[in-house]
Amino acid sequence: MDKLTIEGNIPLQGEVVISGAKNAVLPILASSILLDAPLILSNVPELRDVSTMIDVLRHMGAAVAKVNDAEFLIDPRRLNCFEAPYDLVKTMRASIVVLGPLLARYGQARVSLPGGCAIGSRPVDIHLKGLEAMGANIEVNEGYIHANAPKGLRGTHFVCDTVTVTGTANIMMAATLAMGETVIQHAACEPEIVDLAECLNRMGAKIVGAGTPTIIINGVTALSGGKHTVIADRIEAGTFLVAAAITRGKLTLNRVDAKALEAVIAKIQETGVTIESVNDMLIIDATERKTKAVDIKTSPHPGFPTDMQAQFMALNSVSSGVGTIIETIFENRFMHVPELHRMGADIRIDGHTAVCHGVDHLVGAPVMATDLRASASLVLAGLAARGKTMIDRIYHLDRGYEHIEKKLMQVGARIQRHH
Numbered sequence: 441m442d443k444l445t446i447e448g449n450i451p452l453q454g455e456v457v458i459s460g461a462k463n464a465v466l467p468i469l470a471s472s473i474l475l476d477a478p479l480i481l482s483n484v485p486e487l488r489d490v491s492t493m494i495d496v497l498r499h500m501g502a503a504v505a506k507v508n509d510a511e512f513l514i515d516p517r518r519l520n521c522f523e524a525p526y527d528l529v530k531t532m533r534a535s536i537v538v539l540g541p542l543l544a545r546y547g548q549a550r551v552s553l554p555g556g557c558a559i560g561s562r563p564v565d566i567h568l569k570g571l572e573a574m575g576a577n578i579e580v581n582e583g584y585i586h587a588n589a590p591k592g593l594r595g596t597h598f599v600c601d602t603v604t605v606t607g608t609a610n611i612m613m614a615a616t617l618a619m620g621e622t623v624i625q626h627a628a629c630e631p632e633i634v635d636l637a638e639c640l641n642r643m644g645a646k647i648v649g650a651g652t653p654t655i656i657i658n659g660v661t662a663l664s665g666g667k668h669t670v671i672a673d674r675i676e677a678g679t680f681l682v683a684a685a686i687t688r689g690k691l692t693l694n695r696v697d698a699k700a701l702e703a704v705i706a707k708i709q710e711t712g713v714t715i716e717s718v719n720d721m722l723i724i725d726a727t728e729r730k731t732k733a734v735d736i737k738t739s740p741h742p743g744f745p746t747d748m749q750a751q752f753m754a755l756n757s758v759s760s761g762v763g764t765i766i767e768t769i770f771e772n773r774f775m776h777v778p779e780l781h782r783m784g785a786d787i788r789i790d791g792h793t794a795v796c797h798g799v800d801h802l803v804g805a806p807v808m809a810t811d812l813r814a815s816a817s818l819v820l821a822g823l824a825a826r827g828k829t830m831i832d833r834i835y836h837l838d839r840g841y842e843h844i845e846k847k848l849m850q851v852g853a854r855i856q857r858h859h
């Protein structure tokens with residue numbers, strides 16, 4: 441298993457280019473199942489999860505080819521198998537987003553029930569309820585979701601019990617080819633949902649309201665192909681903002697959308713660091729002073745994203761004062777804390793609340809990644825710590841960050857990957 445070693449306590453300086461968004465490209469790749477012609481996708485990040493989703497599409501018979509740097513052509517016209525098998529879904533539970541498209545386009549689907557993962561049980565009950573409300577027959581047995589809609593799907597008025605990002609994506613995609621109008625209420629407002637809707641509308645779908653809690657979709661009979669460029673990854677960008685803050689460096693992030701990062705930028709500014717937004721660049725300068733600890737409560741977009749919670753836990757650990765972090769989305773998303781303790785962090789957990797007392801500095805140590813964003817927080821802690829940090833099981837990191845050690849090396853980090 442690959443490991444990373446980091447010699448910490450070096451202020452990062454320089455420029456970073458942010459890659460395409462993992463959580464936008466995954467549902468957009470799945471949306472190609474709905475199309476009657478090829479989709480050309482640009483700004484596709486090179487991630488494990490992306491290659492897994494491509495494997496799922498190829499398993500179904502779609503042709504997927506890399507046509508250029510970060511550019512792929514997906515041709516769904518020879519798709520002839522309507523299942524997502526366990527051995528692929530178990531490595532990436534987001535594969536569940538092929539369910540809605542398969543049902544809408546082919547009237548049938550057999551998708552492995554995504555297991556839970558380290559951060560929580562991750563149920564998909566709302567996905568299934570939404571599709572049933574559109575007329576699908578759904579049975580779950582032997583670890584698989586068996587779904588069919590022999591008469592096609594029909595529009596419905598559906599209220600999500602909980603805000604669910606991939607649930608909203610699944611129902612919205614299914615509704616594009618359903619008969620009549622679908623209204624999704626209490627929908628996820630994440631920028632990745634907006635990007636998916638923009639891509640679908642470019643293919644001929646009729647979606648309004650994406651990015652708001654109420655999305656209205658009028659079904660059409662077919663969707664064409666076309667081109668789309670994936671939005672920048674706001675969580676990768678947020679992670680690099682914290683990297684600058686935690687090492688008291690100065691970074692310029694290129695190809696970012698500051699609007700998608702408002703809650704994160706506001707929190708970074710609350711630590712006392714200045715951030716300037718110029719066109720599609722963010723310039724962060726943390727060289728002035730030590731950061732102040734901040735209080736955080738995660739919530740659906742436009743609130744503070746749960747995917748940035750672990751990164752701010754690392755930052756709070758070496759900031760002055762006390763910061764309280766409340767995780768409201770997932771039931772077990774504090775697994776980075778015991779690893780940060782090994783590096784000298786003073787964090788006390790009480791249920792969904794973590795109270796961080798900033799220490800003067802962390803000390804490098806061997807630590808273990810447990811999930812994607814926990815591993816990001818360990819990298820950040822290692823960049824700030826005195827001495828050497830060794831991070832094991834970094835396959836978690838490779839799921840969501842494109843060449844992170846190369847990007848960090850380019851801005852002065854002493855970081856190495858060991859195979």
Ligand code: EPZ
Pocket residue numbers: 462463466534560561562563564565566567568602603604605606607746747769770771812813840
């Ligand atoms: C998406 O996961 C993201 N993944 C996650 O990013 C992100 O943390 C999460 O949204 C929240 O923003 C992708 O987009 C591929 P949810 P998703 O459905 O859609 C409950 C990362 O690090 N729920 O919005 O699976 C669920 O248990 C990953 O990039 C139900 O109860 O998350 C959770 O408590 C991690 N029933 C809450 O809703 C359902 O049917 C939010 O989950 C669905 C969800």
